[in-house]
Amino acid sequence: MSNDDLARFIDRYTMEFVRIYPHPIERVWKAITDPAELAQWFIAPSPWELRTGGRYRFDSDNFSGVVLAFEPPRLIRFDQPSGGPEDWFQFELTPVEGGTRLQYLQHATPGIARGDWQTPEAWDTPWGGGNLGGWHSGFEELADLLDGVPCGSRRPPTEFSAIAQDWAERFGAEFSAEQKAKILRELRERERWFELRRIYRAHVDATLPPATGA
Amino acid sequence: MSQTELCRFPDRFTVEYVRTFPHPIERVWRAITDPAEFGMWFMPGTIEPKAGGAFGFAGGQWTGSILAFEPPRLIRLRNAGDAVGYFQYELSEAAGGTRMRFVQHFSPDGVYGEPGSTAPGAGTPWRGAVNGWHEFWEALGDHLDGVPPGSRLPATRLSGIAELWAEKIAESGLALTPDQLSRIVLGLRRRERSTDLFDLYDDHLRTALPPAGSH
Numbered sequence: 001m002s003n004d005d006l007a008r009f010i011d012r013y014t015m016e017f018v019r020i021y022p023h024p025i026e027r028v029w030k031a032i033t034d035p036a037e038l039a040q041w042f043i044a045p046s047p048w049e050l051r052t053g054g055r056y057r058f059d060s061d062n063f064s065g066v067v068l069a070f071e072p073p074r075l076i077r078f079d080q081p082s083g084g085p086e087d088w089f090q091f092e093l094t095p096v097e098g099g100t101r102l103q104y105l106q107h108a109t110p111g112i113a114r115g116d117w118q119t120p121e122a123w124d125t126p127w128g129g130g131n132l133g134g135w136h137s138g139f140e141e142l143a144d145l146l147d148g149v150p151c152g153s154r155r156p157p158t159e160f161s162a163i164a165q166d167w168a169e170r171f172g173a174e175f176s177a178e179q180k181a182k183i184l185r186e187l188r189e190r191e192r193w194f195e196l197r198r199i200y201r202a203h204v205d206a207t208l209p210p211a212t213g214a
Numbered sequence: 215m216s217q218t219e220l221c222r223f224p225d226r227f228t229v230e231y232v233r234t235f236p237h238p239i240e241r242v243w244r245a246i247t248d249p250a251e252f253g254m255w256f257m258p259g260t261i262e263p264k265a266g267g268a269f270g271f272a273g274g275q276w277t278g279s280i281l282a283f284e285p286p287r288l289i290r291l292r293n294a295g296d297a298v299g300y301f302q303y304e305l306s307e308a309a310g311g312t313r314m315r316f317v318q319h320f321s322p323d324g325v326y327g328e329p330g331s332t333a334p335g336a337g338t339p340w341r342g343a344v345n346g347w348h349e350f351w352e353a354l355g356d357h358l359d360g361v362p363p364g365s366r367l368p369a370t371r372l373s374g375i376a377e378l379w380a381e382k383i384a385e386s387g388l389a390l391t392p393d394q395l396s397r398i399v400l401g402l403r404r405r406e407r408s409t410d411l412f413d414l415y416d417d418h419l420r421t422a423l424p425p426a427g428s429h
Contacts, residue, residue, distance in 0.1 A: 039387075059385065160371075163406050166405050166409075167398075167401050167402050167404075167405040170405075171401045171405075175394075179388065179390075183388065186388075190375045194374075194375055
């Protein structure tokens with residue numbers, strides 16, 4: 001878990017995450033295309049039609065559209081028409097020494113005012129701290145999944161997680177051990193997301209290229 | 215909830231808390247002595263309502279006898295096996311309600327805590343206990359006012375995270391009822407309060423506890 005590998009803005013409307021996972025490309029491909037694996041580190045998709053022109057939908061109609069490119073085990077690209085006519089995002093995999101390089105790219109249609117519940121003013125990009133922090137946290141959990149440990153289980157303890165642990169031991173009698181473990185991991189995930197949201201708000205302020213020609 | 219009403223130490227082996235509750239004396243007496251009531255804010259247990267009677271808290275892990283029982287003003291209890299110590303609640307009418315004075319006394323000759331410890335309150339029974347009583351009085355205030363103990367604790371960063379988690383529970387696939395979620399969020403906040411009080415009393419013991427040999 002690191003705060004050094006933040007998303008990068010290729011231009012004002014294109015954002016990139018790069019991660020190297022010490023696993024074969026086929027393994028990483030499965031993690032980003034298998035619905036059961038997506039459900040663990042990201043969001044359960046439905047429908048999920050893995051072919052060019054197929055439909056996809058994550059947790060809302062705003063996060064749905066059509067598969068633009070499907071080239072196993074290297075590339076899958078989606079449109080996202082709710083954001084704008086030119087919005088798309090993609091995962092691209094490349095074999096590298098010691099594993100697989102994952103590049104996540106997301107592009108937003110320029111010139112669209114986007115209301116953001118996190119910021120009072122409308123922006124012309126969708127790069128909110130919560131959104132970017134969510135992806136960052138997701139790629140951490142993807143690493144956990146690939147390494148065969150429960151998603152989120154390797155986040156270091158905090159004051160908050162110590163209190164939650166203490167609560168679970170003393171007062172969690174009505175919940176099963178499995179439920180408690182999941183509750184504690186999810187609370188820790190929420191805390192991590194709060195932290196990342198703050199980091200990314202500052203990151204956007206500091207590094208997002210300005211609009212040109214406006 | 216107030217952080218200003220910390221306990222006072224009349225001497226090194228006696229602690230005193232004073233609280234005023236905006237309720238009639240009979241109501242407060244019942245909350246302290248009726249098992250159906252103190253089970254809600256203190257812990258489950260039984261009290262035989264007479265001098266010479268027995269008490270048992272926490273499933274029989276904490277037992278002893280009633281030294282004095284004078285409704286609705288005084289109940290004094292003594293732990294089993296103790297010849298000197300006691301703890302007691304004294305109630306009196308006060309402007310706007312009832313004044314509760316709680317006193318606990320331990321034998322100065324007892325051996326308490328870890329030998330050789332230099333933690334605040336070392337050599338006394340107070341470490342970890344005085345913060346617990348403070349927390350119980352907060353819960354008693356909530357109970358008397360008819361709200362769940364802990365439910366009026368102010369929001370914190372932690373409670374914000376827990377509440378957001380509970381709101382988004384549908385994303386998790388965990389089948390928890392709204393009641394269970396409320397209990398989790400409240401339980402976490404109360405544990406946080408316990409931790410805060412422990413730290414607060416760590417400082418308090420360091421500064422307010424009379425030194426050894428002073429009683």
